[in-house]
Amino acid sequence: xxxxxxxxxxxxxxPDQTPQLSLNDQMQxxxxxxxxxxDAGINPYPCHFDVTSFSLDIIANFREEAKEPVAxxxxxxxxxxxxxxxxxxxxxxxxKIQIYLKKDEVGDTAYDTFKLLDIGDIVGVKGYTxxxxxxxxxxxxxxxxxxxxxxxxxxxxxxxxVDGEKVVFDAFSDREQRYRQxxxxxxxxxxxxxxxxxxxxxxxxxxxxxxxxxxxxxETPILQPIYxxxxxxxxxxxxxxxxxxxxxxIANELYLKRLIVGGFDGVFEFAKDFRNEGIDRxxxxxxxxxxxxVAYKDYNWMMELVEELFYRTALEVNKSEVTLFxxxxxxxxxPFKRLSIIDAIEEYCGKNIRGKSEVxxxxxxxxxxxxxxxxxxxxxxxxxIFGEFVEPKLIQPTFITDYxxxxxxxxxxxxxxxxxxxxxxxxxxxxxxxxxxxELNDPVVQRERLESQAKLRQRGDExxxxxxxxxxRALEYGMPPCAGLGIGxxxxxxxxxxxxxxxxxxxxPHMKPE
RNA sequence: GAGAAUAUAGCUCAGUCGGUAGAGCAUCUGCCUUUUAAGCAGAGGGUCGAAGGUUCGAGUCCUUCUAUUCUCACCA
Numbered sequence: 001x002x003x004x005x006x007x008x009x010x011x012x013x014x015p016d017q018t019p020q021l022s023l024n025d026q027m028q029x030x031x032x033x034x035x036x037x038x039d040a041g042i043n044p045y046p047c048h049f050d051v052t053s054f055s056l057d058i059i060a061n062f063r064e065e066a067k068e069p070v071a072x073x074x075x076x077x078x079x080x081x082x083x084x085x086x087x088x089x090x091x092x093x094x095x096k097i098q099i100y101l102k103k104d105e106v107g108d109t110a111y112d113t114f115k116l117l118d119i120g121d122i123v124g125v126k127g128y129t130x131x132x133x134x135x136x137x138x139x140x141x142x143x144x145x146x147x148x149x150x151x152x153x154x155x156x157x158x159x160x161x162v163d164g165e166k167v168v169f170d171a172f173s174d175r176e177q178r179y180r181q182x183x184x185x186x187x188x189x190x191x192x193x194x195x196x197x198x199x200x201x202x203x204x205x206x207x208x209x210x211x212x213x214x215x216x217x218x219e220t221p222i223l224q225p226i227y228x229x230x231x232x233x234x235x236x237x238x239x240x241x242x243x244x245x246x247x248x249x250i251a252n253e254l255y256l257k258r259l260i261v262g263g264f265d266g267v268f269e270f271a272k273d274f275r276n277e278g279i280d281r282x283x284x285x286x287x288x289x290x291x292x293x294v295a296y297k298d299y300n301w302m303m304e305l306v307e308e309l310f311y312r313t314a315l316e317v318n319k320s321e322v323t324l325f326x327x328x329x330x331x332x333x334x335p336f337k338r339l340s341i342i343d344a345i346e347e348y349c350g351k352n353i354r355g356k357s358e359v360x361x362x363x364x365x366x367x368x369x370x371x372x373x374x375x376x377x378x379x380x381x382x383x384x385i386f387g388e389f390v391e392p393k394l395i396q397p398t399f400i401t402d403y404x405x406x407x408x409x410x411x412x413x414x415x416x417x418x419x420x421x422x423x424x425x426x427x428x429x430x431x432x433x434x435x436x437x438x439e440l441n442d443p444v445v446q447r448e449r450l451e452s453q454a455k456l457r458q459r460g461d462e463x464x465x466x467x468x469x470x471x472x473r474a475l476e477y478g479m480p481p482c483a484g485l486g487i488g489x490x491x492x493x494x495x496x497x498x499x500x501x502x503x504x505x506x507x508x509p510h511m512k513p514e
Numbered sequence: 515g516a517g518a519a520u521a522u523a524g525c526u527c528a529g530u531c532g533g534u535a536g537a538g539c540a541u542c543u544g545c546c547u548u549u550u551a552a553g554c555a556g557a558g559g560g561u562c563g564a565a566g567g568u569u570c571g572a573g574u575c576c577u578u579c580u581a582u583u584c585u586c587a588c589c590a
Contacts, residue, residue: 025559026524026541078550085547102547119540133548155525158539158551169551170526170539176582177525188525232589277589278515287590425590432590463589488590512581 026153033116034149042113044149049073049124055090055097058129062137067128070139072097073147075122075187077156086114087138090123091187098138099125106143113146120150156188179509192504198317199493199505203270205316206290206487209309215266215294220255222248222272228471229253229410231463232275235285248274253410253484254471256293257439260482261474268292270489281501282431285510288489297483298438299422303399306426306434306485307334310397310492317496324498326429328395336397336426341386344400348390353382361385375459379404394427409449409465411437428495434487441482443475 037044053070061068074090074097084103089096103111117123127141158169171189172178178185178192185192211217225244227234229251237246252271259267270290279285294302314321314332321333339347346352351364361381365372370388372381382404394400401424402414411421422438440446450472456464493505503509 024524029541080549080552081546082549082552083546085549087549087552089550098550100548104547130548132550134550136548136550138548153524153540156540157525160551167551172525174521174525174582176521179582230590275589278587280589281584283589435590491590514581 027151030118030149030151030153033118034151036116037113037146037149040113042146044146046145046147049145049147051092051124054094055092056095058097058139059095059137062129062131064131067130067140069126069128071124071126072099072139073122073124075150075154076117076119079117079119081115084111090125095190098132098136099127099141099144100130100132100138101141101144106141110143114144117146118150118153119156120152120154121146122148122150154184154187175503176511179503179511180514182507195493195497195499195505196507198497201317202313202493202496203489205313206309207270209312210266210268210292213266215268215292216264218256218259218264218267218269220249220252220259220269220271224249226466226468226470227251228465228468230273230275231465233277233462235274235276250275251289251486252291253486254468256291257479257482257484258471258474260293260295260439261477261479264295266292266294279510281503282491284490284502284506287502287506290487290489292485292487293439293482294484295480295482298481299401299424299436299483302436302483302485303336303338303424304334306399306436306487307336307397310426313492314496323496325495326431326500328429330396330428330495332397336399338399338401338424340402340420341382341400341404342402344390344394344398345382345385348393349385351385353385377406379406383407391427391432392430395429397426397428399424399426405449406452408437409453410440410446412440412442413445431491432488433491433495434485436483436485439479439482439484441475441479443472446475447472 034044049071051071051073053068053072055072055074058068058070058072072090072092074092077089077091077096079088080086086101087098088101089098101111101114106114123144124147125139125141125144127139127143129137130140131137155170155172157171160167160169172184178189186196207217223237223239223246225246227247227250229249230253232250234247234250237248238244239246249271250273252269252273256267256269268290270288272286273289274286275283276285277283310332311321311334314323321331323330323332342354346354349368351368353361353364356364356378358378358381361378362372365381365385368385368389370384372384376384386400390400401422402417402420403411403423403425405411405413405419405421408421408423411423414420414422421440424436425432426434440449447467450465450467453465454467457466490502490505494500494502497505499505
């Protein structure tokens with residue numbers, strides 16, 4: 001599999017050749033058992049096994065009168081040896097099923113081999129279905145086969161049913177170990193597996209939803225010579241042959257809009273984006289965002305699309321429009337509340353800031369007890385007030401609309417109100433989950449906006465955007481009116497699956513080296 | 515970047531006033547042919563996160579470091 005193995009034909013280590021495994025007594029014993037198996041002519045790592053049935057299907061389709069022949073494979077999770085007969089559970093991709101193994105049925109040699117197996121080993125079993133005296137649907141083994149010997153002890157928790165509720169003892173719960181060794185987490189914590197299955201279902205449903213509208217799924221550069229489309233610091237890398245700096249994308253917005261210029265009616269991309277910023281339970285340095293651009297539409301149309309998308313995704317994945325997120329019961333049933341950012345501040349702070357000057361806004365912030373950086377201007381002040389006093393209170397899905405122009409250099413000026421743009425964010429549980437606007441398509445205005453960003457940058461704002469001449473050239477050819485949308489997939493999955501940390505919806509969250 | 519908490523057996527955790535390491539599960543040996551947190555009898559397993567220091571003596575007290583978790587800051 002790996003290059004190291006390919007270069008090392010002698011990877012049939014004997015125990016004393018593998019000091020890198022840092023053996024404890026349990027691993028030592030398992031290595032010895034592996035050797036015993038090899039000595040007995042049993043390959044502990046054969047090539048294939050023909051599976052005919054899966055655990056939960058066997059249980060679902062069980063009929064008392066029929067002994068169905070089955071071949072199942074999976075990892076041994078429990079063993080109960082009772083002298084000349086044994087019970088064990090194997091776990092496959094769908095769940096667990098009990099196996100019953102009797103010495104006088106499989107033979108002495110096979111039974112002795114079975115006694116060398118451990119919790120964690122992967123086996124294939126052929127036999128027939130039956131129900132035990134205590135009523136558990138099981139497989140009566142006629143033969144079994146070791147498919148992979150496990151060398152490390154697996155922290156399998158003990159489970160007990162109390163009044164139909166499953167009680168778990170000594171669960172593998174150390175977060176650090178769970179994230180660093182996600183494979184172990186997935187083996188022993190079934191709810192973790194379910195979360196990631198749901199994540200996959202969310203993405204496939206969205207993909208199907210977008211595709212069925214006739215929009216095109218596309219791929220755009222991750223390595224970008226000029227990064228843009230968001231306000232964030234990038235990761236920088238270097239291309240050797242070209243001897244040039246490249247940036248890992250912080251967004252793909254500007255590339256997708258080039259494709260709208262190119263004549264597609266709708267394009268979307270599920271994109272890994274990278275932002276060189278802090279890590280906490282809502283932020284991972286690489287995260288997934290879907291961006292969607294649809295020609296001839298505006299942000300009002302997009303709000304309706306987002307309502308439908310969230311609602312239908314919840315129904316599809318959870319069979320319910322209700323979800324528990326950050327301790328709150330959330331309903332994703334449309335319509336979602338809509339509030340302009342100015343109205344939201346009035347509603348939650350009792351302050352009318354409509355038409356206020358920068359000095360007046362500063363006084364409002366002061367009244368509310370907010371310390372402000374003296375350098376920031378009106379738009380940022382409004383954003384600060386909103387972020388501090390309003391956003392955390394928006395628990396049920398709420399569209400916040402009509403942001404100050406200076407905070408949104410890629411959005412189109414509002415059709416009837418000066419100084420603000422046609423933009424919305426969807427806030428759920430006090431957190432932003434998506435961002436959208438009627439896209440700015442006037443190349444002259446866009447150039448002015450980017451140039452004023454460049455000035456902010458010169459004054460030390462590291463997150464201000466860079467002038468992207470090729471993007472402006474594309475707009476100069478003419479981009480139709482267009483609605484754009486970005487949804488943070490990780491946060492959306494947190495919402496749908498009820499997880500309170502982004503690390504619980506990303507298989508391998510970023511960790512410092514061990 | 516700041517603060518708080520945590521780090522002891524494969525897993526989950528105790529460990530008192532500083533006196534030389536404990537439990538349950540897992541593992542090993544023996545018994546047990548429908549068990550299910552199987553049971554019964556016995557056994558092994560520890561660089562107490564790392565490095566210094568105080569002390570006759572440190573899992574325990576002090577200092578530094580590392581990682582994780584939470585909160586804040588930064589940030590969507």
